[in-house]
Amino acid sequence: MSLRVHVLGSGSRGNSILLETSEIRILVDAGLSGRQIERRLQAIDIPPKTVSALLVTHEHRDHTQGMGVFARRHAVPIYITRATARSCASLLGGDEEIHYYRPGQPVDLGDIQVEPFLTSHDAIDPVAVTLRQRSSGLKVGIATDLGTPTVSVRHALQRSHLLILEANHDDVMLREGPYPWSVKSRIAGRHGHLSNRAAAELGRELMHEDLAGVVLAHLSQECNSAQLAYETVGGSLKQAGLRAPVWVAIQDEPLAALDVERLHAAVRSPQLALF
Numbered sequence: 001m002s003l004r005v006h007v008l009g010s011g012s013r014g015n016s017i018l019l020e021t022s023e024i025r026i027l028v029d030a031g032l033s034g035r036q037i038e039r040r041l042q043a044i045d046i047p048p049k050t051v052s053a054l055l056v057t058h059e060h061r062d063h064t065q066g067m068g069v070f071a072r073r074h075a076v077p078i079y080i081t082r083a084t085a086r087s088c089a090s091l092l093g094g095d096e097e098i099h100y101y102r103p104g105q106p107v108d109l110g111d112i113q114v115e116p117f118l119t120s121h122d123a124i125d126p127v128a129v130t131l132r133q134r135s136s137g138l139k140v141g142i143a144t145d146l147g148t149p150t151v152s153v154r155h156a157l158q159r160s161h162l163l164i165l166e167a168n169h170d171d172v173m174l175r176e177g178p179y180p181w182s183v184k185s186r187i188a189g190r191h192g193h194l195s196n197r198a199a200a201e202l203g204r205e206l207m208h209e210d211l212a213g214v215v216l217a218h219l220s221q222e223c224n225s226a227q228l229a230y231e232t233v234g235g236s237l238k239q240a241g242l243r244a245p246v247w248v249a250i251q252d253e254p255l256a257a258l259d260v261e262r263l264h265a266a267v268r269s270p271q272l273a274l275f
């Protein structure tokens with residue numbers, strides 16, 4: 001009945017997260033190269049061929065770069081919306097197994113129920129997902145590439161036990177950073193990315209007594225740092241009473257495996273939480 005999450009890598013240059021139970025292994029996005037995803041899976045003793053499904057959230061390269069290669073090489077079925085599949089047709093060779101999913105329509109994969117939901121982002125048909133293990137009731141919310149946390153995003157992520165949340169940029173670093181004005185306003189806009197400040201606000205709203213861990217993800221290379229994201233978002237959540245741990249995912253290395261069941265037990269039991 002175990003439920004583990006491996007953030008293989010996250011940031012503006014590529015995102016890929018693996019969720020595994022004793023029944024199934026699901027990859028969310030393939031934004032690293034096919035080879036890099038293989039390497040990172042092998043490093044945690046997961047043969048790429050044992051991945052049962054690849055969920056794709058939107059067509060941006062930092063979520064799809066390795067999609068076609070990985071799916072073809074290891075015969076992994078792709079779950080994607082119809083419009084997103086059309087917009088990244090060049091990555092697909094035509095012989096992949098494709099399943100179309102839609103926001104608001106849950107998909108059952110092994111003991112996991114996947115719920116794709118619509119996000120506000122400058123892609124053709126962007127979604128984020130929650131994954132709930134039916135036997136344990138444990139829920140993992142993965143939401144990056146959020147221009148603004150809409151009502152549907154906030155609703156979908158409610159009562160997640162593990163939250164993987166975008167903390168893309170620091171407002172000041174973005175304002176004073178190297179990008180041209182048009183890029184800055186795109187990133188900060190309603191269809192861009194979530195700032196540390198906005199992530200803290202959303203995180204505080206989503207806090208509940210069973211929230212067992214928060215991962216800050218999709219950090220901008222130029223306009224954020226792991227320390228700043230941790231201090232701003234983590235600090236704000238801790239101040240609001242969060243007892244659970246906060247991690248920052250980085251681009252070039254996987255985060256240590258997160259055992260959601262164990263994290264949940266620790267947050268439910270104050271004695272365990274002391275250690």
Ligand SMILES: [Zn+2]
Nearest residue numbers: 060121123145
């Ligand atoms: Zn994107």
Ligand SMILES: [Zn+2]
Nearest residue numbers: 060062063145
């Ligand atoms: Zn992205």
